[in-house]
Amino acid sequence: MIERMPSRWGLTIPLTNVPLTDHARIVSAAADAGFTDFWSAETNGTDAFVPLALAAGWAPSAHLGTAIVPVFTRGPALIAMSAATLADVAPGRFTLGIGASSPAIVNAWNGIDFADPFGRARDVLRFVRRALAGEMVDGEFDSFTIRRFKLEKVPEVRPRVSLAALRRGMLRLAAAEADGVILNWLAATDLPQVTAELKEAPADFDVAARIFVCPTEDAATARAIGKRLIAAYLTVPVYEKFHRWLGRGPALDETWRLWAAGDRKGALAAVPDSVADELILHGSPASVRAQLQSYVDGGVKTPVAALIPPPGTDLAAAVAALAPTAKEDATWS
Template identity: 30%
Template sequence: MAPKQRMAVTVPAGPKLEDTAKRLQWAEANGYDDAWFSDSGAPDSLTAIAALAHRVERLRIGIAVTPVFSRTPAVLAATANVLGQALPGRFVFGLGASSQTMMQNWHGLEYEKPLTRVKETAVMVRSMLAGEKSDFDLETLKSHGYRQPPSDPMVPLYLAALRPKMIEMAAEVGDGVVFNLWPRKALPKMVEHVHTGAARGGKDGAGVEIVNRYMVLVTDDKAEARNRFRAAFAPYYATPVYNSFLAWAGYEDAARQIREGWAEKDRAKTTGALEDDLIDDIAVIGNEDECRERIRWAAETGIHTHIVAPLTQDPAEVERTFAAFRPEVFDLAA
């Protein structure tokens, strides 16, 4: 059975915990199904979930995604145990490799064998959540003699993925898959790889939940919104992980120009690689009807949970963007 269609807000809502609490409460009051945290620095999202879990009663809360390099499997399992108790049956733990920029530059960690590290982390964390005593000598990780009380209900583990090998592993090993920042023509083949990986794991691919975070701006000024996207995400696509993904998705020239522009410290060259058509293939920009139609297409193509991440910090623009996807005006089940 296919997972239900779900609309989600993105959090945190800025540096202040109270602002995030207000967004969670607004989402619950306005019929959203989920809230999904990003995890890229302060405020720490795992701590924030623990601090704010009592502020909502119905929302499912996920994290997309916690890097597997910056915390050990035992720490991740212990944290998931607490969050699973704070949100029984309503917490989803997303894990991913993150990027060289964050792991090497921010944390001073080696970024090696990301696919293997994500897979081994998921295997170990799931075992620890089940209350099993650790006895692992894996390629990238080891643990012996660690045990914690079993989680009940079990906390689901969703794995972030972009390209075929990681997508297939995520669907095979994880309970769900998390996508991000794909160009439109890449999505059908990404969904195909989910089905391939799920079959390898003895699962029905149609039952594997696919979560996606969209950069969205409901606006009447598309040109200005595209420029915001260029400024914010050209550096993102300069990282090796996303640059390779963009090339795999069929935009080799744009990927090469971004890579070259970044190396040359030529901002105009880097941002200029993201032409209007490419931005429209990645971001969700336009008026209410245009943005809803884009999300509806993604749902029909294979996405189940749709995280709306406003491409703005302006309160009025954020309100308009989130308001466009309230169930009273946008029903994916219809």
């Protein structure tokens, strides 16, 4: 059977437990195998920009994106400067993805007040779009004031700016004012509810989604890894609200109750297999590629695989097995 692949096929970098200097061969090989995009993340590991600057040299034709740069942890001007730098390195091939992030990253780890995340995201989005277009920005936004900022070097090709969004308000803001949206922690079956909020977006609006992939055919191992992530992430208030909105309240209520009570082991054990299977793709490479395709069928234009490998995984082999050029009988090792 010939698989129908999307025109954009992304990979999250850097890969787990692989030094940045060792990514050159993996990124280059992934691009040769059909990966069109490399998207970074920024939590408590590498920053969002340096891996992409390196990837620009390793894969000179690939599209690069940040998913995401938190709008609180850098000043608006610094975000614009960093974006302009990468846009200069990869003209026409860079997307600045920004988002509110979470109280853990913003407040607990960076000591910054996580106040009015919607307003801050809206204001930074408006600021960076103007700054990257070469405007001098001078005036008051609801969450900050800027005095006469203008980029010293305006990108020849303005980078696209995408907004990370979960629920209705941020999704509609992305559709109205951004060039695209970045989705996270959702199943393909959740897409109709999410994309319904993007109906006012223009035709060239990008819909990117980070999709977690555990490269194994051992369902028990994949579920164990997935449940640890689910217990850690979906208990964060913004993600709990998101999944209640999606209708997973009945499935995850016990996990949330036990987590709030301080029973971490109980909360982990309460995550249903069905939720792990919905949110963490696993199985054979061909099966996972088909599951990724289901996101495309649901409206995602840029699926971005984020590998969460079991210990001992040959990551280069796993990337090759996930690539668009992979053979039907490809294996993870």
